[in-house]
Amino acid sequence: MHRCNVLVVDDDEELVSAIKELLERRKYDVITAFSGKEAIEKASTCSHICIALLDLVMPMMDGFTLLEKIKNIHPDVNVIIITGHGTVPTAIEAIKRGASDFITKPFDKDLLLKKLDVIKKTHELENRISELNELLSEKYGFEQIVSGSKIMAGVFEKATAASRTDAPVFIVGETGTGKELLAKAIHLKSERASHPFIAINCGAIPKELIESELFGYKKGAFTGATRDYEGLFIAANKGTLFLDEIGEMPKDLQVKLLRVLEERKVRPIGYTGEIPIDTRIIAASNRSIEELKNTYLREDLFFRLAVIVIELPPLRERKEDIPLLIEHFIRKFNKKYSRNIKGVSEGVLKSLYQYRFPGNIRELENLIEGIIAVSSPDKEKITEKDLKAHLVWQESKSSEHSLLSLDKLEKFALEQALRESQGNKSKAAEILGISRDTLYRKLKQFGIE
Structure with a gap:
């Protein structure tokens, strides 16, 4: 990790000495120079410079010329121009030439330190993101999943172990936590990676169709069966x-699924014989393990599926991943919408850390996409104003550290999905990852029109 060192350049030796002493008290590494030529020599021998404080008016070489030369050596350096000749045109010219900021003499030392601290925090965050990305790639190999948190490290370790076996895997996690992404990663790390990965949402298909979708059917087996259909078990062989x-999944169909898993054979509707299959099963649910065992799944099916159980934590339990995810989504949607957003303000990051994200990663992704999609082409930073325009939430200091009941969270998620889908219930069900029948039942339960 690079430390945030500062290059201070001014022909006033007393000022340079005073700045050096001030910054070193704040644990900055300081490099000093008293002319443009000396600054270039020192910059050329330094492997990394985080910040450069450059005087605008110096003999032989002015600050603007030095700024360009320093930028050629260290393209990522943050330059602050310091001058006693502070005018609006000068400030504009400094920014145009690539300066990050502008400050006039005599300057307020607290203001200078505040500006430097903001740059330093950004620098440390960028280093952290880089380190975590490298760690994730090298240690876990699940490159498409953005994370560096300790809790997710445990998930990746278990998922990596699961990928080396053929045992059934059950992934449990709230809507929007990335269950399908993890399932796909397990598949891609397994010996089955060269064969199909097929996903089906058991709650999104009408119960009268799901059997034929999974097991297939013979032409003429029922009205509308105009051709043979192999079904997803065979397609994923x-x-x-x-x-x-x-x-x-309906309980009567769970019995048939259990039989397929036990015998590793499938009988399409209308067939008299059975077809052997070699298909690995990964199941997932947004319900708790206790709910699944006691209410939603047959106990024998649950234990057949849950040989390896992986619990995906909600985003509110892995908040240290928020900066990584923001960076990932900004890159993704910059490319999609031809924008050049470079990051978010400190206030935005603070607000997102306080938010509970009932919709988890999917909600954060939709939020960043919504902001970038309507941003102007010259916009470079997401601000709190952007956040408030796109994120529907109540800012209440009393609730920042209090827990909401599951019912309140569920109702909030329903209302937010309906807003996102502009009242389209099919789309709202898709956003929430539930069937239309489940959506209607929940809307009635909470009295939502």
Whole structure:
């Protein structure tokens, strides 16, 4: 990790000495120079410079010229121009030439330290993101999943172990936590990676169709069966079938699924014989393990599926991943919408740390996309104003550290999904990862029109 060192350049030796003493008391590493030529020599021999404080008016080489030369050596350096000739045109010119900020003499030392501290925090965050990305890539190999938190390290370790076996995996986590992404990562790290990965949301398909979708059917087996259909178990043969929201599967169909898992054979509707299959099963649900065992799944099916159980934590339990995720989504949607957003303000980051994210990573992704999609082409930073315009939440100091009941969180998620879908209930159900029947039941339960 690079430390945030500061290059101070001014022909006033007393001022340079005073700044050096001030910054060193704040644990900065300080490099000093008294001319443009000396500054370039020192910059050339230094592997990294975080911040450069440059005097605008110096003999032989002015601050603007020095700024360009320093930027050529260290493109990522943050430059603050210092001058006693502070005018609006000068400030504008400094920013145009690549300066991060501008300060006039005599300057307030507290103001200078505040500006430097903001740059330092950004620098440390960028270093942390870089380190965590490298760690994730090297240690876990699940490169498409953005995280560096300790709690997710345990998830990746278990998922990596699961990928080396053919045992069924059950992933449990709230809506929007990335269950399908993890399932796909397990598949891609397994020996089945060259074969199909097929996902089905058991709660999104009408119960009268899900059997034929999973097991297939013979032409003429029922009205509308105009051709043979192999079904997803056979389509995923030698690969992985991901059964998302399996808790929504009707109980009578669970009996048939259990038989397929035990005998590793499937009988399409209308067939008299059985077809052998070699399909790995990964199941998932947004319900708790206790709910699944006691209410939503047959006990024998649960234990057949839950050989390896992986619990994905909600985003509010891995808040240290928020900066990584923000950076990832900014890059993603900059490319999609041809924007050049470079980051978020400190206030935005603080607000997002306090928010509970009932919709988890999916909600954060939708938030960043919504802001970037409507931003102007010259916008470079997401601000608190952008956040308030796109994030529907109540700012209340009394609730920042209090727990909401599960009912309140569930109602909030329903209302937010309806807002996001502009009242389209099919789309709202899709956003929440539940069936339309479940959505209507929940809307009635909470009295939402």
